[in-house]
Amino acid sequence: MKNNNFPRKPPWLRVPLPVKSEFTQVDRMLADAKVHTVCRNAACPNIYECFSRKVATFMILGDKCTRGCTFCNVGQAKPEPVDPSEPQKISQAVSKLGLKHIVITSTTRDDLKDGGSGQFAAVLHRLKQDHPRATLEVLIPDFQGSLDALETVMAAKPDVIGHNLETIRRLYLRIRPGADYEQSLGLLRHVDRHGGGIAVKTGIMAGLGETDDEILQVLEDTAAAGVHVVTIGQYLRPSMQKVSVKRFVPPxxxxxxxxxGEEMGLKMVCGPLVRSSYHADRIMNQ
Known part of the structure:
Protein backbone atom coordinates (compact mmCIF):
# COMPACT_ATOMS: atom_id res chain seq x y z
CA MET A 1 0.00 0.00 0.00
CA LYS A 2 1.31 3.45 -0.90
CA ASN A 3 2.14 5.70 2.06
CA ASN A 4 1.26 9.28 1.10
CA ASN A 5 3.28 10.60 4.03
CA PHE A 6 6.39 8.99 2.55
CA PRO A 7 5.83 9.00 -1.23
CA ARG A 8 8.05 6.73 -3.29
CA LYS A 9 11.38 8.38 -4.03
CA PRO A 10 12.29 8.84 -7.68
CA PRO A 11 15.37 7.00 -9.00
CA TRP A 12 17.68 10.02 -8.64
CA LEU A 13 17.17 10.00 -4.86
CA ARG A 14 18.02 6.38 -4.20
CA VAL A 15 21.20 6.07 -2.16
CA PRO A 16 23.35 2.92 -2.47
CA LEU A 17 24.30 1.16 0.75
CA PRO A 18 27.95 1.37 1.82
CA VAL A 19 30.27 -1.27 0.44
CA LYS A 20 33.51 -0.09 2.05
CA SER A 21 34.69 -1.14 5.48
CA GLU A 22 35.68 2.49 6.11
CA PHE A 23 32.04 3.36 6.84
CA THR A 24 31.83 1.04 9.83
CA GLN A 25 35.27 2.05 11.06
CA VAL A 26 34.46 5.76 10.94
CA ASP A 27 31.05 5.28 12.56
CA ARG A 28 32.57 3.31 15.43
CA MET A 29 35.50 5.71 15.84
CA LEU A 30 33.22 8.75 16.13
CA ALA A 31 31.05 6.97 18.68
CA ASP A 32 34.12 5.99 20.71
CA ALA A 33 35.38 9.59 20.54
CA LYS A 34 32.07 10.76 22.06
CA VAL A 35 31.58 13.46 19.44
CA HIS A 36 28.34 14.27 17.64
CA THR A 37 27.96 14.61 13.89
CA VAL A 38 25.19 16.23 11.91
CA CYS A 39 25.60 13.27 9.57
CA ARG A 40 24.16 10.91 12.14
CA ASN A 41 21.95 13.21 14.24
CA ALA A 42 20.24 14.88 11.28
CA ALA A 43 19.84 11.61 9.36
CA CYS A 44 21.76 12.92 6.35
CA PRO A 45 21.26 10.75 3.24
CA ASN A 46 24.94 11.14 2.35
CA ILE A 47 26.27 9.55 5.54
CA TYR A 48 27.28 6.34 3.74
CA GLU A 49 29.26 8.16 1.09
CA CYS A 50 30.90 10.64 3.46
CA PHE A 51 31.85 8.16 6.18
CA SER A 52 33.25 5.87 3.47
CA ARG A 53 35.42 8.82 2.38
CA LYS A 54 36.44 9.36 6.04
CA VAL A 55 34.65 12.73 6.06
CA ALA A 56 32.25 13.98 8.73
CA THR A 57 30.66 17.25 9.87
CA PHE A 58 31.03 17.70 13.61
CA MET A 59 28.14 19.04 15.66
CA ILE A 60 29.10 20.83 18.87
CA LEU A 61 27.05 22.01 21.87
CA GLY A 62 25.34 18.67 22.38
CA ASP A 63 22.65 16.85 20.44
CA LYS A 64 19.57 18.66 21.75
CA CYS A 65 18.24 21.85 20.15
CA THR A 66 16.21 24.69 21.67
CA ARG A 67 14.37 25.36 18.40
CA GLY A 68 11.55 23.42 16.78
CA CYS A 69 12.26 23.66 13.06
CA THR A 70 9.75 21.47 11.26
CA PHE A 71 12.26 19.95 8.83
CA CYS A 72 15.11 18.98 11.16
CA ASN A 73 15.76 15.58 12.73
CA VAL A 74 17.91 16.89 15.60
CA GLY A 75 16.11 16.36 18.90
CA GLN A 76 14.37 19.26 20.64
CA ALA A 77 14.76 19.17 24.43
CA LYS A 78 16.54 20.86 27.31
CA PRO A 79 20.23 20.74 26.36
CA GLU A 80 23.06 19.50 28.53
CA PRO A 81 25.65 21.97 29.90
CA VAL A 82 28.43 22.99 27.52
CA ASP A 83 31.24 20.41 27.55
CA PRO A 84 34.61 22.14 28.18
CA SER A 85 36.46 19.10 26.81
CA GLU A 86 34.65 19.27 23.46
CA PRO A 87 37.42 21.18 21.60
CA GLN A 88 39.92 18.48 22.59
CA LYS A 89 37.55 15.66 21.58
CA ILE A 90 36.93 17.25 18.17
CA SER A 91 40.65 17.75 17.60
CA GLN A 92 41.42 14.14 18.45
CA ALA A 93 38.70 12.92 16.07
CA VAL A 94 40.13 15.14 13.32
CA SER A 95 43.54 13.53 13.87
CA LYS A 96 42.09 10.03 13.58
CA LEU A 97 40.22 10.91 10.39
CA GLY A 98 43.15 12.79 8.90
CA LEU A 99 40.93 15.69 7.80
CA LYS A 100 42.43 18.58 5.87
CA HIS A 101 39.16 20.55 5.73
CA ILE A 102 37.15 20.59 8.96
CA VAL A 103 33.47 21.51 9.15
CA ILE A 104 31.90 22.42 12.50
CA THR A 105 28.20 23.05 13.05
CA SER A 106 26.03 23.08 16.16
CA THR A 107 22.62 22.78 17.62
CA THR A 108 20.83 26.08 18.24
CA ARG A 109 21.36 27.09 21.87
CA ASP A 110 19.03 29.97 22.67
CA ASP A 111 19.49 29.04 26.35
CA LEU A 112 23.08 30.32 26.32
CA LYS A 113 23.82 34.02 26.73
CA ASP A 114 26.27 33.99 23.82
CA GLY A 115 24.27 31.49 21.76
CA GLY A 116 27.22 29.11 21.88
CA SER A 117 29.55 31.43 19.98
CA GLY A 118 32.21 31.07 22.68
CA GLN A 119 32.30 27.31 22.16
CA PHE A 120 32.66 27.80 18.40
CA ALA A 121 35.63 30.07 19.08
CA ALA A 122 37.15 27.60 21.56
CA VAL A 123 36.90 24.75 19.04
CA LEU A 124 38.38 26.89 16.27
CA HIS A 125 41.31 28.01 18.43
CA ARG A 126 42.09 24.41 19.41
CA LEU A 127 41.91 23.23 15.80
CA LYS A 128 44.18 26.04 14.63
CA GLN A 129 46.66 25.06 17.32
CA ASP A 130 46.61 21.33 16.63
CA HIS A 131 46.00 21.35 12.85
CA PRO A 132 47.56 24.57 11.51
CA ARG A 133 47.47 23.42 7.87
CA ALA A 134 43.78 22.50 7.88
CA THR A 135 41.10 24.82 6.54
CA LEU A 136 38.18 25.50 8.86
CA GLU A 137 34.51 25.93 8.02
CA VAL A 138 31.71 26.69 10.48
CA LEU A 139 27.97 26.44 9.94
CA ILE A 140 26.44 28.67 12.59
CA PRO A 141 22.91 29.22 13.95
CA ASP A 142 21.37 32.69 13.81
CA PHE A 143 22.44 33.62 17.40
CA GLN A 144 19.05 35.37 17.60
CA GLY A 145 20.55 38.10 15.44
CA SER A 146 23.35 38.95 17.89
CA LEU A 147 26.23 40.60 16.06
CA ASP A 148 28.35 40.31 19.21
CA ALA A 149 28.03 36.53 19.03
CA LEU A 150 28.78 36.59 15.31
CA GLU A 151 31.85 38.76 15.90
CA THR A 152 33.11 36.21 18.44
CA VAL A 153 33.11 33.54 15.74
CA MET A 154 34.57 35.89 13.14
CA ALA A 155 37.41 36.85 15.49
CA ALA A 156 38.48 33.18 15.59
CA LYS A 157 39.14 33.47 11.84
CA PRO A 158 37.60 30.41 10.20
CA ASP A 159 38.12 30.20 6.45
CA VAL A 160 34.38 29.85 5.79
CA ILE A 161 31.33 30.98 7.75
CA GLY A 162 28.06 29.44 6.65
CA HIS A 163 24.56 30.12 7.87
CA ASN A 164 21.69 28.39 6.12
CA LEU A 165 18.61 30.33 5.07
CA GLU A 166 17.01 26.87 4.67
CA THR A 167 13.95 28.05 2.72
CA ILE A 168 12.25 30.99 1.05
CA ARG A 169 10.95 34.02 2.92
CA ARG A 170 7.24 33.06 2.63
CA LEU A 171 7.70 29.69 4.37
CA TYR A 172 9.72 30.86 7.37
CA LEU A 173 6.89 30.83 9.89
CA ARG A 174 6.02 27.22 9.04
CA ILE A 175 9.52 25.84 8.41
CA ARG A 176 11.74 27.88 10.75
CA PRO A 177 9.57 29.14 13.63
CA GLY A 178 11.64 31.41 15.84
CA ALA A 179 13.86 32.50 12.96
CA ASP A 180 13.62 35.47 10.61
CA TYR A 181 14.61 35.59 6.94
CA GLU A 182 15.93 39.17 7.01
CA GLN A 183 17.81 38.52 10.25
CA SER A 184 19.58 35.51 8.76
CA LEU A 185 20.34 37.43 5.57
CA GLY A 186 21.76 40.23 7.72
CA LEU A 187 24.22 37.86 9.39
CA LEU A 188 25.52 36.76 6.01
CA ARG A 189 25.82 40.37 4.87
CA HIS A 190 27.75 41.27 8.03
CA VAL A 191 30.31 38.52 7.45
CA ASP A 192 30.86 39.68 3.87
CA ARG A 193 31.34 43.30 4.88
CA HIS A 194 33.36 42.83 8.05
CA GLY A 195 34.88 39.35 7.82
CA GLY A 196 38.21 40.36 6.35
CA GLY A 197 38.11 37.82 3.55
CA ILE A 198 36.17 35.03 5.25
CA ALA A 199 34.17 33.17 2.63
CA VAL A 200 30.37 33.35 3.09
CA LYS A 201 28.13 30.36 2.46
CA THR A 202 24.45 29.50 2.75
CA GLY A 203 22.07 26.74 1.73
CA ILE A 204 18.40 26.14 1.08
CA MET A 205 16.16 23.12 0.49
CA ALA A 206 13.80 22.54 -2.41
CA GLY A 207 10.55 20.65 -2.09
CA LEU A 208 9.02 22.42 0.90
CA GLY A 209 6.28 24.19 -1.03
CA GLU A 210 8.25 26.95 -2.73
CA THR A 211 8.09 27.89 -6.40
CA ASP A 212 11.04 28.09 -8.77
CA ASP A 213 10.65 31.87 -8.93
CA GLU A 214 10.90 32.06 -5.15
CA ILE A 215 14.15 30.08 -5.22
CA LEU A 216 15.52 32.50 -7.80
CA GLN A 217 14.55 35.37 -5.49
CA VAL A 218 16.60 33.80 -2.69
CA LEU A 219 19.55 33.62 -5.06
CA GLU A 220 19.14 37.31 -5.89
CA ASP A 221 18.96 38.15 -2.18
CA THR A 222 22.07 36.15 -1.31
CA ALA A 223 24.06 37.57 -4.21
CA ALA A 224 23.15 41.09 -3.09
CA ALA A 225 24.21 40.21 0.48
CA GLY A 226 27.69 39.18 -0.66
CA VAL A 227 27.31 35.43 -0.28
CA HIS A 228 29.94 33.45 -2.21
CA VAL A 229 28.63 29.86 -2.14
CA VAL A 230 25.02 28.60 -2.21
CA THR A 231 23.96 24.98 -1.92
CA ILE A 232 20.52 23.72 -2.95
CA GLY A 233 19.30 20.19 -2.30
CA GLN A 234 16.11 18.20 -2.10
CA TYR A 235 14.27 18.17 1.23
CA LEU A 236 13.68 14.63 2.47
CA ARG A 237 11.30 14.07 5.37
CA PRO A 238 13.31 12.48 8.20
CA SER A 239 10.33 11.27 10.27
CA MET A 240 6.54 11.32 10.47
CA GLN A 241 6.74 14.22 12.92
CA LYS A 242 8.29 16.53 10.34
CA VAL A 243 6.76 18.52 7.50
CA SER A 244 5.98 16.47 4.40
CA VAL A 245 7.68 16.72 1.03
CA LYS A 246 5.64 18.88 -1.35
CA ARG A 247 7.49 17.94 -4.53
CA PHE A 248 10.50 16.00 -5.75
CA VAL A 249 12.62 18.33 -7.84
CA PRO A 250 14.20 16.62 -10.88
CA PRO A 251 17.94 16.98 -11.63
CA GLY A 261 22.94 31.49 -9.61
CA GLU A 262 26.24 31.41 -11.47
CA GLU A 263 24.96 34.14 -13.77
CA MET A 264 24.42 36.22 -10.61
CA GLY A 265 28.05 35.64 -9.60
CA LEU A 266 27.45 32.86 -7.06
CA LYS A 267 29.36 29.61 -6.71
CA MET A 268 26.52 27.08 -6.88
CA VAL A 269 26.40 23.50 -5.64
CA CYS A 270 23.04 22.01 -6.63
CA GLY A 271 21.61 18.54 -6.78
CA PRO A 272 19.00 16.25 -5.25
CA LEU A 273 21.32 14.95 -2.50
CA VAL A 274 23.32 18.13 -1.92
CA ARG A 275 23.53 19.34 1.67
CA SER A 276 25.27 22.44 3.01
CA SER A 277 28.45 20.55 3.98
CA TYR A 278 28.33 18.04 1.12
CA HIS A 279 31.78 17.84 -0.52
CA ALA A 280 32.78 20.94 1.46
CA ASP A 281 36.43 19.93 1.15
CA ARG A 282 36.22 19.86 -2.64
CA ILE A 283 34.37 23.17 -2.75
CA MET A 284 37.10 24.74 -0.61
CA ASN A 285 39.77 23.49 -3.02
CA GLN A 286 37.91 25.12 -5.90
Missing amino acids: EKFAGYKKA
Missing part, protein backbone atom coordinates in the same frame (compact mmCIF):
# COMPACT_ATOMS: atom_id res chain seq x y z
CA GLU A 252 17.32 19.28 -14.60
CA LYS A 253 15.64 21.80 -12.30
CA PHE A 254 18.72 21.84 -10.07
CA ALA A 255 20.83 22.42 -13.17
CA GLY A 256 18.63 25.44 -13.92
CA TYR A 257 19.11 26.83 -10.39
CA LYS A 258 22.86 26.37 -10.76
CA LYS A 259 22.98 28.22 -14.07
CA ALA A 260 20.86 31.09 -12.75
